[in-house]
Structures are given as C-alpha cells and as structure tokens.
Amino acid sequence: MKKYVGGISDYLVADRSMGFHLGLLSLMCTEIGMVTYVYYAEMGYRAGFVAFMVAFPTAIAFYILGRTGFIIRPLMEMKIMTIPEFFSKKFNSSIRLYIGALMAIGGILNFGVFPGVEAKFINIVTGISQEYVLITMVVMLTVVLLYTLMGGMVSVILTNYLQYALLSLGMIFITVYGIIKIGWSNIVDAVITNYGEKGINPFYPSATESEFGIGFFIWQFLLWVSILVCWQAVSMRLFSSKNTKTGQKIYSWSSLMFLARAILPVFWGIMALAYLGSTIEPLEALPLLIIKLVPKGVLGLIMAGLLAASMSTYSSYLLSWSSVVSQDLIGTTIKLITGKELSSKKQLLISRITMAAVMIFIIWWSLFHKIEGYLYFYLNMTGMLFIPGTLVCLTFGIYWHKTRTTGAYLAITLGAIPPVAYLLLSEDIKTAYASEMGWGGFLLALIGMLIGNFLHDMFGFYKQKNKI
Amino acid sequence: MNGYIIFWAIIILFSLISFSIMSIKMLIKGIPELRDMFKQLNDTKLKSTNENP
Numbered sequence: 001m002k003k004y005v006g007g008i009s010d011y012l013v014a015d016r017s018m019g020f021h022l023g024l025l026s027l028m029c030t031e032i033g034m035v036t037y038v039y040y041a042e043m044g045y046r047a048g049f050v051a052f053m054v055a056f057p058t059a060i061a062f063y064i065l066g067r068t069g070f071i072i073r074p075l076m077e078m079k080i081m082t083i084p085e086f087f088s089k090k091f092n093s094s095i096r097l098y099i100g101a102l103m104a105i106g107g108i109l110n111f112g113v114f115p116g117v118e119a120k121f122i123n124i125v126t127g128i129s130q131e132y133v134l135i136t137m138v139v140m141l142t143v144v145l146l147y148t149l150m151g152g153m154v155s156v157i158l159t160n161y162l163q164y165a166l167l168s169l170g171m172i173f174i175t176v177y178g179i180i181k182i183g184w185s186n187i188v189d190a191v192i193t194n195y196g197e198k199g200i201n202p203f204y205p206s207a208t209e210s211e212f213g214i215g216f217f218i219w220q221f222l223l224w225v226s227i228l229v230c231w232q233a234v235s236m237r238l239f240s241s242k243n244t245k246t247g248q249k250i251y252s253w254s255s256l257m258f259l260a261r262a263i264l265p266v267f268w269g270i271m272a273l274a275y276l277g278s279t280i281e282p283l284e285a286l287p288l289l290i291i292k293l294v295p296k297g298v299l300g301l302i303m304a305g306l307l308a309a310s311m312s313t314y315s316s317y318l319l320s321w322s323s324v325v326s327q328d329l330i331g332t333t334i335k336l337i338t339g340k341e342l343s344s345k346k347q348l349l350i351s352r353i354t355m356a357a358v359m360i361f362i363i364w365w366s367l368f369h370k371i372e373g374y375l376y377f378y379l380n381m382t383g384m385l386f387i388p389g390t391l392v393c394l395t396f397g398i399y400w401h402k403t404r405t406t407g408a409y410l411a412i413t414l415g416a417i418p419p420v421a422y423l424l425l426s427e428d429i430k431t432a433y434a435s436e437m438g439w440g441g442f443l444l445a446l447i448g449m450l451i452g453n454f455l456h457d458m459f460g461f462y463k464q465k466n467k468i
Numbered sequence: 469m470n471g472y473i474i475f476w477a478i479i480i481l482f483s484l485i486s487f488s489i490m491s492i493k494m495l496i497k498g499i500p501e502l503r504d505m506f507k508q509l510n511d512t513k514l515k516s517t518n519e520n521p
Binding site: 052 | 469472473476477479480483484486487488490491493494495497498501502504505506508509
C-alpha cells in the first residue's frame with residue numbers, strides 16, 4: 001500500500017482519484033460505526049417512531065448540496081485538502097490556526113467517546129468482561145492505526161470496500177429478521193403503550209413544542225449542511241473525488257443512503273422496546289436486542305459486520321482529525337514562526353505521528369468521560385464547537401467578497417458559545433433546550449459575522465480617514 | 469394516528485429496499501473504480517519519479 005503513497009496529497013486525498021460508487025461506499029463506511037447504531041437505536045428506544053424525524057434533515061441537506069453544488073463546488077475547485085486551508089486562502093493564517101484548534105478539539109472530543117461506547121456494546125453482546133474488551137479495542141485501534149499510517153486515504157478506501165460488504169449485510173439481516181421475529185403489530189403496540197401519540201406523531205402536542213418538531217428540524221438541517229461542508233471526515237471524501245461532478249453526484253445519492261443509515265438503526269431501537277420492554281438502559285437496548293434476537297450461528301457474522309463498521313470509522317476519523325492537527329495546527333504554526341512551508345515528506349511524517357497521538361488520547365478520554373443526555377446530542381454539540389462559525393465563514397467567504405477577518409473571528413467565537421454551554425450544563429437543561437442551543441449557535445455565528453464586518457469596515461474607514 | 473403509522477411503515481420499507489439495492493450496486497461497480505484508482509496513483513508516482521529521478 002505504501003508504494004502508492006508518494007506525497008501528502010496521495011496520503012490525505014488519494015490523489016483525487018476516487019470514483020462515484022467507491023466514494024459513496026467510502027462515505028457510508030466512514031459515517032456508519034457501531035456508535036452510530038447505538039445512538040440512533042437509543043433515540044428509537046426512548047422516543048418511538050417520532051425519532052425517524054432525525055433522518056430527514058440529513059437526507060434533504062445532502063440532496064440540496066449535491067444538486068446545487070452550494071459551497072461544495074467552489075471548495076472542490078480550490079483543490080484544498082482540509083477546510084481550514086480555505087481560511088488561510090480567504091482570510092489569514094491566524095484564523096486558520098484558530099478554526100483548526102476548535103476543529104481539532106471538537107472533532108477529537110466527538111471521536112473520543114467511540115471506544116468506550118463500543119467496548120460496552122461488545123461486552124454485552126459477547127459476554128467478555130469490560131477490562132478485556134478495552135484491551136480488544138486497543139488491539140483493534142492499533143490494527144486500524146497501522147494500515148492507516150501506511151497508506152492513508154488509499155488504504156482507508158480499500159479497507160472500506162471490504163468492510164462495507166459486511167456491514168450492509170448485517171444491517172439488512174437485523175432489520176428483516178427483527179420484523180419477522182417480533183412482528184409489525186407488536187412493534188406498533190409497544191410504541192403506543194409506552195409513548196401514546198407522542199411516540200407516533202412528531203408534531204404532538206404542537207409543531208413548536210414537540211421534541212422532534214420544527215426547532216429540531218431547523219437545527220438538524222443547519223447542522224447537516226455544515227457537516228457536509230466542514231466535517232473533515234466527510235469533506236475529505238469530497239476532496240478525494242475525481243472531479244466536481246463526481247463529488248456532487250456522491251452527495252446527491254448519499255441523501256438516499258443516509259436516510260437508511262438513520263431509519264434502520266432507529267427502527268432497531270423501537271424493536272428493542274417491543275422485544276425487551278421499557279425498563280432497560282437505553283444505550284444498552286441495541287446490544288441486548290442483538291444478543292437475544294439473532295440466532296447464535298449468525299451472531300458471529302453480525303459481530304463481524306459491526307466491527308467492520310467500527311474499523312472503517314476509526315480509520316477515517318484518525319486520518320481526518322490528525323490531518324487537521326498536522327496540517328492546520330502544527331504546519332501553520334511552523335509556517336508562522338519560520339516563514340517556510342514544510343516539505344511534503346515532513347508533512348507526511350508529522351501526520352503519522354499525530355495520528356498515533358490522537359489514538360492514545362481517544363482511548364484515555366473514553367475511559368474517563370461520562371455521557372449525559374442523548375449520546376446523539378453530545379456528538380452533535382462537540383461538533384458544534386466549530387460548525388456554526390465555519391459554515392457562516394464559508395458561505396460569506398465564498399459568496400460575498402466584502403467578508404472581513406473580524407467578522408470571521410466573531411462568527412467562530414459566538415457560534416461556539418451555545419455548544420460550550422450545553423457541554424457544561426446539567427442533564428435536565430440539556431434535554432429541554434438542546435434544539436434551541438443548536439440553532440442558537442448558527443444564529444449567533446451569523447450575528448457575529450454581520451457585527452464583525454460592520455466594525456471592521458467602520459474602524460477601517462476611520463483609520464483611512466485619519467491617515468488622509 | 470393511523471396515517472402516521474402507515475407513513476412510517478412506508479419509510480422503513482423504502483429505506484430497506486433502497487439501501488439493499490444501492491449497496492449491491494456500489495459493491496459491484498466499486499471494483500473497476502478501485503482498479504482505476506490504483507492505476508492513477510501508480511501513473512502519478514511513475515511520472516513524479518521520472519521527473520525527479
């Protein structure tokens with residue numbers, strides 16, 4: 001694998017050689033891990049059919065961006081490898097450093113809960129004790145680290161292909177077998193008994209008061225538009241694709257695939273409610289369902305599929321977040337100090353060392369961090385540390401030539417306030433105001449951009465006037 | 469409420485069928501694309517080796 005990787009562009013974006021089917025497959029693999037199944041199943045278990053609402057904003061965001069090329073086309077035409085690169089081209093290197101730091105913190109905190117959640121999952125399904133499961137996770141992560149270190153994006157895409165075959169088979173089997181074994185009428189009865197109309201009608205008691213109502217939809221739509229343009233693991237697929245047309249086509253068709261990515265695991269959570277009752281810990285609903293529902297002979301195959309899903313996510317996330325640290329933090333700092341670009345070989349070496357460091361950190365974080373509220377919301381909010389500011393800066397930076405550096409700084413800073421508050425507040429407030437804090441982040445980022453631009457122009461104007 | 473139940477049933481069925489069909493299609497058509505990707509990477513590497521021996 002290493003023989004195909006000559007420089008940093010081969011390593012991070014596979015020399016922009018990825019075709020449509022391979023790109024779609026690789027994107028699916030990256031964004032489907034054991035943790036994805038767990039958080040969606042938790043939502044289905046805790047909320048019933050209304051949790052399906054989580055799938056629609058994602059699908060719509062993919063379709064609109066794929067069809068229109070909004071933001072993504074200009075980004076692909078710029079031939080960048082990471083999103084913060086855009087910031088140094090449009091604004092300056094200091095902003096690249098700032099957004100890179102927020103991206104690295106948000107992304108790694110997000111990634112950091114994966115091993116813990118998945119270790120618990122494996123522990124329940126296999127019965128292996130927690131302590132040994134963690135050792136298993138470390139071994140699995142080391143294998144992933146080794147092949148990602150060697151071949152970068154090339155080995156990620158190749159292993160994604162093999163992993164997708166297993167994970168898709170597992171997803172189809174659990175859904176079909178679950179419906180046959182539990183029965184559709186029992187599933188519907190379980191939702192009605194446990195949640196009544198609230199579990200079936202997403203706009204109950206009203207569209208504005210419902211947990212999955214209008215506010216949730218707006219937040220999720222904005223969040224997913226941002227994820228599609230600035231979530232490093234996703235945008236790297238875009239930058240690795242052959243050309244802009246292929247990149248847009250991957251996004252358009254992803255709308256269909258990402259609909260299924262959410263609907264099927266949410267449905268497994270609802271099946272767990274019908275099959276196991278409502279008294280179990282929501283995050284344990286899926287592993288318990290699998291162990292009780294799936295026949296012993298097939299369990300091994302399903303586990304292989306689940307592990308494959310995890311490995312593919314780990315490899316992509318390791319590559320993505322370490323590329324932000326190596327390219328945007330370390331690389332930019334060195335350039336700011338020495339005034340020189342690092343050679344491609346040195347960048348490659350730093351990228352590989354960073355990857356190992358990120359892996360060690362996420363193992364440590366997953367051991368000590370306790371999640372409160374929906375796991376899905378925790379993951380969203382860690383990402384939101386940089387997402388609102390980045391989306392606003394990208395949109396203004398690409399489509400409005402008068403965008404100023406002060407506006408970018410303020411947008412990034414104000415957009416990060418609600419997610420920081422969410423991560424620090426108590427569980428009750430988190431659950432009650434998650435949507436408000438979600439869309440509030442985007443609103444604050446927009447206000448920050450407008451105020452910053454206004455201040456920049458005003459003070460810039462006075463400076464010029466004083467000079468005259 | 470019945471209207472919503474039917475709607476959710478259609479969504480589940482639609483997701484399951486589209487996911488299955490697309491997965492098979494991606495796995496079949498992904499093989500020649502993998503081959504093309506390695507070919508391009510190989511060609512690029514050869515080109516850069518020839519330019520900087």
